[in-house]
Amino acid sequence: xxxxxxxxxxxxxxxxxxxxxxxxxxxxxxxxxxxxxxxxxxxxxxxxxxxxxxxxxxxxxxxxxxxxxxxxxxxxxxxxxxxxxxxxxxxxxxxxxxxxxxxxxxxxxxxxxxxxxxxxxxxxxxxxxxxxxxxxxxxxxxxxxxxxxxxxxxxxxxxxxxxxxxxxxxxxxxxxxxxxxxxxxxxxxxxxxxxxxxxxxxxxxxxxxxxxxxxxxxxxxxxxxxxxxxxxxxxxxxxxxxxxxxxxxxxxxxxxxxxxxxxxxxxxxxxxxxxxxxxxxxxxxxxxxxxxxxxxxxxxxxxxxxxxxxxxxxxxxxxxxxxxxxxxxxxxxxxxxxxxxxxxxxxxxxxxxxxxxxxxxxxxxxxxxxxxxxxxxxxxxxxxxxxxxxxxxxxxxxxxxxxxxxxxxxxxxxxxxxxxxxxxxxxxxxxxxxxxxxxxxxxxxxxxxxxxxxxxxxxxxxxxxxxxxxxxxxxxxxxxxxxxxxxxxxxxxxxxxxxxxxxxxxxxxxxxxxxxxxxxxxxxxxxxxxxxxxxxxxxxxxxxxxxxxxxxxxxxxxxxxxxxxxxxxxxxxxxxxxxxxxxxxxxxxxxxxxxxxxxxxxxxx
Numbered sequence: 001x002x003x004x005x006x007x008x009x010x011x012x013x014x015x016x017x018x019x020x021x022x023x024x025x026x027x028x029x030x031x032x033x034x035x036x037x038x039x040x041x042x043x044x045x046x047x048x049x050x051x052x053x054x055x056x057x058x059x060x061x062x063x064x065x066x067x068x069x070x071x072x073x074x075x076x077x078x079x080x081x082x083x084x085x086x087x088x089x090x091x092x093x094x095x096x097x098x099x100x101x102x103x104x105x106x107x108x109x110x111x112x113x114x115x116x117x118x119x120x121x122x123x124x125x126x127x128x129x130x131x132x133x134x135x136x137x138x139x140x141x142x143x144x145x146x147x148x149x150x151x152x153x154x155x156x157x158x159x160x161x162x163x164x165x166x167x168x169x170x171x172x173x174x175x176x177x178x179x180x181x182x183x184x185x186x187x188x189x190x191x192x193x194x195x196x197x198x199x200x201x202x203x204x205x206x207x208x209x210x211x212x213x214x215x216x217x218x219x220x221x222x223x224x225x226x227x228x229x230x231x232x233x234x235x236x237x238x239x240x241x242x243x244x245x246x247x248x249x250x251x252x253x254x255x256x257x258x259x260x261x262x263x264x265x266x267x268x269x270x271x272x273x274x275x276x277x278x279x280x281x282x283x284x285x286x287x288x289x290x291x292x293x294x295x296x297x298x299x300x301x302x303x304x305x306x307x308x309x310x311x312x313x314x315x316x317x318x319x320x321x322x323x324x325x326x327x328x329x330x331x332x333x334x335x336x337x338x339x340x341x342x343x344x345x346x347x348x349x350x351x352x353x354x355x356x357x358x359x360x361x362x363x364x365x366x367x368x369x370x371x372x373x374x375x376x377x378x379x380x381x382x383x384x385x386x387x388x389x390x391x392x393x394x395x396x397x398x399x400x401x402x403x404x405x406x407x408x409x410x411x412x413x414x415x416x417x418x419x420x421x422x423x424x425x426x427x428x429x430x431x432x433x434x435x436x437x438x439x440x441x442x443x444x445x446x447x448x449x450x451x452x453x454x455x456x457x458x459x460x461x462x463x464x465x466x467x468x469x470x471x472x473x474x475x476x477x478x479x480x481x482x483x484x485x486x487x488x489x490x491x492x493x494x495x496x497x498x499x500x501x502x503x504x505x506x507x508x509x510x511x512x513x514x515x516x517x518x519x520x521x522x523x524x525x526x527x528x529x530x531x532x533x534x535x536x537x538x539x540x541x542x543x544x545x546x547x548x549x550x551x552x553x554x555x556x557x558x559x560x561x562x563x564x565x566x567x568x569x570x571x572x573x574x575x576x577x578x579x580x581x582x583x584x585x586x587x588x589x590x591x592x593x594x595x596x597x598x599x600x601x602x603x604x605x
Contacts, residue, residue, distance in 0.1 A: 046080040046121040055127035059168075060103050067099035068092065068125065080121060092125060102167035104132035106200050131203055133165045138207035143192070146213045147184060153177050154211065165205045170196065174209075181213050185246040187274060187282075188214035217247040217274070220281035226288035230264070234323035235288070237351045238262065247272070247282050258351055259288065261386070264317050266291040293318040304598045305500045305509040307334025319343075335509075338362045352383020364492075368510050368521040371492040373399035391418040395441075401492040404520035410491040413448045416441030424463070429574050431471065436460040451490055453483035473533035477503070477552070481525040487514075487556065495523030496554040499564070501598045503529050504550045506566025506585035508596070513554035524554035528563065535572065544572035550585070565589055570598075 051068050053061060074084045093110045100108050109128040114121060138161065142154055154177060158169045174194065181189035193210040219241050224232065240254040252270050259268040267289030272282050299311040314328040325344040331337065340360035347353035356379040363372040375397040382390045397412040417440050424433030442454035462474040479496055487495070499507035514524045529552025537544040547569045555561035570583030581600040587593040 046116070046119055047075065047078045048120040049074060049080055049085070050120060050122050052122055052124045053127065054124065056100075056129060060100065060105075060129070063099045063102065064096055064125075064127070067095040085121075089123070092123075096125065096127060100127075100129055103129075104134070104165040104167075104205075105129040106133055106198065106203070107131070133198055133200075133203045133205050135159050135161050135163050135165055136204040136206060137161055139209070140207075141210045143210065143212040144214075146181070146186070150177070150181060150184065150186075150213060153180050157209075159207060165196070165198070167196075170207070177211060181211075183248060183250060185216045185218065185248065186213040187217050187247065190214070215280050217277060217280045217282050219243050219245050219247055219251075220277065220283040222284045222286065224286050224288065226290070228265070228288045228290045229321050230290070230318060230323050231321070233348050234346065237346070237348050243281075252284070255286070259286075262317075262351065264291060264293070265289060302599060302601045303501055304596075304600070305502070306336050309333035309336070335366055336362070336364050350383055352381075352386070352389070354381050354383075355379070356381060366510055367508065368497060368513070369401060369403040369492045369523070371399060371401040373397055373491070373493060387423045388421045389419070391420075392416075393418065397493070399491040399493055403492055403495070404516045404518070404522045406488065408489070408491055410450045410489075411448070412443050412451070412491070412494075414441055414443040415447075428576065428578060430463055432463055432465050434460070434462045451483070451485050451494075453481055453485065453490065453494065455479065455481045455494070469537045469539055471535045471537065473531070473535060473548075475529075475531040475533075477527065477529040479527040483525065487522070487525065490523075492523065496525070496527035497521065497523050498527060498529050498552045498554050501581075501583075501600055503531075504552045504564055504566055505548065505568060505583055505598050506550065506587045506594075506596050507564060512552070512564050514556050524556045526556065526558065526561075527554045528552055528561075537572075542574045544574070546570045546572060546583070548583070548585075566596075568595075 049070060051065075051070065053064055053068070056064055071084065071088060074081060074088065089112055092112050096110050097106075097108060100106075107130045109130065111126040113124040113126070115124055116122070138157075138159065140154055140157055142151060157173050157177070159166065159173075174191065178189050178191075190212055191209060192212045193208060195208050197206045197208070199205070220243060222236070222239065222243065224235055228235065238255060238258040240258060241248065241251040245251075249272075252272060256268045256270050259265050265288050267287075269287040271285045271287070273285060274282050276283055293316055295313075295315045295317075297313045297315075299313075300309070301311070302308050309331055310333075311329070311331045313330075316326045318324075319326050323346055325342075325346070327342040327344075328340070329342075330339045338360065339362075340358065343357045345355045345357075347355075356377075358377040358379065359375065361372075361374050364370065375395060377393055377395040379391050379393040384390065393416055395412065395414045395416070397410075397414065399408075399410045399412065401408045401410070418437070419439075420435075420437040422433070422435040424430040424435070437457075437459045439457040440455070441457075443449040444452045457479040458477070460474075460476045462472075464472040464474070466472055477498075481490075481494075481496075483490065495513075497510035497513045498504055499512040500509035504512060511521055513521045516522050529550075531548060531550045533546055533548035535544050535546045547567075549565070549567045551563045551565045553561060553563050565588040566585045567588060568583055568585035570581060573580045579600075581598070583598040584595055585598065586595050
């Protein structure tokens, strides 16, 4: 465009009288051709530029590579711009020096070469880092009288005399020290002095640092806002702190998580008003957005154990605005029916502790037994953490069973204790974790029961990640009964059976156990079962393959029992509401071993 401006000016000049017009036109033509030549000279016959770095490795190499990232626009329309390339080349030594200094190298030697490779241009950068700068002295001091944890962290500061100067370690240690101070309530913590004095000639460095924690802050008054319609006392049980405690952002985060874990709020905003703190007491404002307190959730599914099933669950998490919870649930399946009601009275001291009142009806019609019972139960649940829970319970139950053709009617008054611990990194598709549960329960005629027994039950599950998107599932189950009555007096719900989708695959649901004289499975006093499963998941896919080995049985004597065994494989498809499982298992050591298909599908809303 500039050429056309010049040409226009010359044209105007030509209109003037005088002999210079032709000469001006000739000069303009030469200038136009010259600019075209220069324009062509700016483009090199290469379609790609690659930078090769030699002489450094590891973290140093990564930092240099980041510093020598090619600028956008260096290659346009498949050709390398010469002017941009020269500008980039001139800046390479300075960029490399800057990238090496955080690792203590202040006097490197740098050589840049152009190496054409057909249509590609290679820029080889050879680096000799030189002798690194080493720390010869440091003076670290902390103002005031802070907690021992802060002093210990200062004493653990890296870069002791004799070590190579590393700016990244220096900055990380400073950030960690300040972060710890903030975690301990020192919100105004700062470095009043933080300097590194480098002597390039002697290749030495001295560190001097003064850390001032400042005053310590504490939690002040807590204000709860939002149209939540929950009692104030009920809401405050979710707080992970009390007024007067040392201020902590971690406790604010835990408080927010507590509100979300209650499944009662769709939004929780916590605002610590640090700028309004008086006498170093920080007022806290919590704005709550409640979710719908009443939920109705239907579901359908199919399992080889239960057959096709339909479920319906109703929940009210704020009964008459008291914070109490009411739950109604029902299941209708081919071989099982259930109806349950649960009412929860929350503890105002601990959000994970409560008293639960339960009642319901259940029936099962299986090949091995038929049973129907009504029950009522009161539970005192102690929530020690998100993952640990203990329960004391008292259960009243009236049961009518038919096992092996014999009718049994039982009245049970059964106290017990239960402990459970669970930790998985994802509730839907975990990659690691465990779940263990133990229970002790018993009953006696002195309590008004028809039977006398004491039972111990235990279950454990482990999920262990292995290389190549492979996972190891380990499952174990063990139960035992100490009883004075004959096994024929024990109802079906207190006898042990095994077999099915979640125990020993290859066998029907609850078809393994001691038999009577006619060969009917009648259940046993003890139970042992275990499983090893290897699962291979496919990257960027919801599909997985599994291979497994199951073993287990129910029996009456630890000196005379046989464990049934089966092995097989299956397919998994992970959905947002849980996995769909299809397994095929073959019995082992049976006179006429057979294959059995196991399917588990569940969809809920």
